Amino acid sequence: MNDKSALIGTVAFILFFLLAGILGISDNPLVKALLFLGFLAIVIHIVMTKAKDRTDKKNPPE
Incomplete structure (x- = not known):
């Protein structure tokens, strides 16, 4: 299984989640x-x- 795309997507998701929390826009x-x-x-x-x-x-x- 090629996990590169899932890994890149997960890292981007985590970074966006952290930035939203740090900037206070997560609400x-x-x-x-x-x-x-x-x-x-x-x-x-x-x-x-x-x-x-x-x-x-x-x-x-075959």
Whole structure:
């Protein structure tokens, strides 16, 4: 499984979360929505990558 994209997304999410907390804008509904959407995007990416890996293992190339 190629974890580079998930790792980059997670690092960006953590940095955005920290910056929002430090700057005190984490109570803004728009920032909360962006953080929630970023979290969902990371989870969906991981699930899709794992599903693709399982499909590749079930159908090995001949």
